[in-house]
Every structure is written in C-alpha cells, then in structure tokens.
Amino acid sequence: MEQLIEKIKNDGSVLSSSILKVDSFLNHQIDPDLMNEIGSEFARRFSGSGITKIVTIESSGIAPAVMAGLHLQVPVVFARKRKSLTLVNDLITASVYSFTKQESNEISVSSKFLSENDKVLIIDDFLANGQAALGLAEIVNKARASIAGFGIVIEKGFQDGGRLLREEGYRVESLAVIHSLKNGIVEFEITEEGKAELTR
C-alpha cells in the first residue's frame, strides 16, 4: 500500500535491525486519515469473503480494525490483555508469549461475541514472530468460528510470523512488508499484484 509505505519512509524511525518505531502515526499518535485508508484497503482485499466480524487486540490494533469494520460494515471485537488469571465466566482465552518481555500474557474475548456462524478477519498493527496472531486465531478457533484471514498493517518479513501463519494455511494480507531494517534503512518487499521486488 503505497500511502503507508511513504508514511513509514517519511515518519518511521529505525531503532535497531529489528525495531521500527511508528509511534507518530500508528501506535501512540494515530493518523485518522491513514487509518481510514488502511481500513478501506483491508475491506477491498477481503470483500466477497463473507466477513461477519473483525477481531483485534488492544491497544494498537483498535484504530485500523474499527476503520476496517466501518468499511466492511461489521462489528469489531478487541481481545484484552491481562496479567493475572482471575476467573471470569464466559471468557475464551489464549496464552501469548512475548519475546520482548520474556513473559506470557493471557488474552481474552467474551464468548458471547463469537459464534460458530462467524467468519472472522483478524487485524493487527504488526506481525513479527506471530505469537499474538496465533493467540487470536486460537481464540477464534475455540469459539468454532472460521478465520477468513489476517489483515496486518506492517509485517516484519524477516521474522517468522508471516511464514508460520501461511504454513498453517491462513491467508495473510500485509499492507507493508519489511524485508530488512539493517544499517538504519527500511527495505520493503513489494508484493502487490504479483510483483516481488524490493524498495527502500
């Protein structure tokens, strides 16, 4: 998605060979116009897939997910992260390991918002090692709903998440795929419309 790639080039900052900071428009400060375009693009890519619900995870997934929900005209549910395992009725849960924090967190969705009749689009801001995405998939599967695919704003193509999801047979639509962050330079994989080249 050209508009997103330009935004990353102009406003993203490379903190290390694995960390891209996009807190000026995606995960701390949010650019509502860009979120609207992102939501529209997810809706375009998944139109005709019979999506009935979007599932995302707090907090940074919410803005792109709500815009996609507006364009697809379906409700959005965001999974909550909880540190403690307090017993609450009717919650579907999954455990998500964070490599950064080296700890597991429980994520949960109320069972009343997912049913076996739902066809779910899972949206998140980043796809890196895929642990959060797999946790969301686990929750949707536990609810016996089906997964139409994953809508990812930024995929770190040099980490394992995208491969893991695609190997499990999931459709993954990433609006920007980063090939490398080496030497402080963002190198993108351009995969739209069958092309597979690199740009900086």
Added chain:
Amino acid sequence: MEQLIEKIKNDGSVLSSSILKVDSFLNHQIDPDLMNEIGSEFARRFSGSGITKIVTIESSGIAPAVMAGLHLQVPVVFARKRKSLTLVNDLITASVYSFTKQESNEISVSSKFLSENDKVLIIDDFLANGQAALGLAEIVNKARASIAGFGIVIEKGFQDGGRLLREEGYRVESLAVIHSLKNGIVEFEITEEGKAELTR
C-alpha cells in the same frame, strides 16, 4: 445524542446501581457505525474551537477518539497505562487512582506529541469519578498545551467527575448523561439544547 441513548436502552445492561455494561458496542465489541456518528457529533460540538489534537486513553477511548479525529481532521494521541514506573525518557506522566481497583496507575504520553501550540480535545468512553479525565488534563497542562474541553461518550451524572471538571472551568460535552441506574433502570438526563428533563 438520541442514537446513542437508544443503543444504551436496547443493548446496555445494568449490573448494579453504579455499573452499566456496554461491552456489546463500546468497550469490548465496538459498533463502527455508532463510533462514526459519535465522532461526527464531537466534531460538530467542537467545530470552531480550533482543536489541533485529540488526547484519549487506552483502550476504550481509542475508537471514538479516532473517529472524532477523522471528522475534525486532527491527529489522535492515546495515553498508555503502565503499572510499573520504569524510567523512559521524554514521557509526560500523571498518576490516576482507580476506585474500582483501589490502586494507582501511571498514565503517560510522549512529550513529542504535545506542544504549547496545541489546543486539545480530551475524549474518553466514560466519565465517572473523573480520575482518568483529570490525569489526562494534568498531562496536557504539563505540556503547556491548552484544553478546549472534554468529549465524553457516557457520563455517569450521579458520580462526581462531571462536577469536578466543570468546577475547574472545563467545557464538558457528554453525549449521554445517566441520571440513575437504580432498580435496574437506566434514567437519562436530557440536556441537549438547554432542556433538562429525564427519560428512561
């Protein structure tokens, strides 16, 4: 806001004389169309106020704030909640006491996203005792930005937050004000256009 009041009447559930559950459209599952209408209404009420930025708090404030940002054409910043006081550079912080959890949490915004030239609209899903709202105001004030007002989706009129904010001279625009939740019935204050009556 009539559409919101109807939604609360139809889909909200009263858990006690102080707790209204709206997790089917506002703070767990989200209704994107309603959020869009809410954003449009905040934009209408604060049009001409010279708003340059919206500040909210994760997670439930994000959806209405981003829609308001889309309609007002300004960026949105969401404050993060953190349990620990790890030292991070360039963060503006405030301490927010939760009466429910009986603990204080630190909320923070990166200083680079607020400046003395900003005129800020603070948006949140609920206004109850006002602690989160006052914490957000503290952060905006610390950044020497000015506060144009508060946009609240649901105000619990029977708790102190609204009074506290208005006594400090802040403009508070609440789209639905709840007068009482007694006996399992939601009673609203109708305050739009100068009227002050009650409806159930």
